[in-house]
Amino acid sequence: MKSFTDNSIKNMVFDAGVIYFNIVKADFEAFLAGEVLNTFESVFLDSKKLGATTGGNTLSIVQEYREIEVDGKFGKVKGLTILSFSDASLSTSLKELSAANIAKVLNNGDGSIVVGDYNKITVKECLEASDYIDNIVLISPRYCEGGTTEFVFVLLENVINTNGLELALEDNNEGTIELVFESHKTVNDRAAQVEIYTVIPV
16 A cells, blocks of 8 residues: 555645735636637746745744633533634745845835935835735646646735844845735635635546
């Protein structure tokens, strides 16, 4: 008996993946539905890539449960465990430090003010609704079927970086910023604001 089967490879996710931001969700859903006018290239534009990262990307979905305590209960009982809350985040190490990316790191909305030949990025006192990134999408390849690569998509909505900015510069290395993009809910319920899309097996 073995755990590996002929179909195992079809359920593996490869490589670090690529992060996109502010994807038009209606176009994304149309692409998933197979509408001809919404191709991968028309939905996931190069201009929407976050940029070069290092060390991969880490998705974290935290779910905290609590036990309802009642008299006469002898251990955990099915139905008496409920979800207290859940949150989702995506961690990455960013090497591409454009002005727009530094603004995203500092949750500074559209970002920079042009001063002469420079972009000026500042830290804001108040976090506004416009400072949230509408969404980020992590795309990682999986099994290649008939010459066509399939993907896994992870979408987080209403995102800000909660890890601040720490940039260490040293010889023979590139500056890198550790980011934690956390999703935020628009409805105050217990579900995390995250969606995962995988191909339906044939």
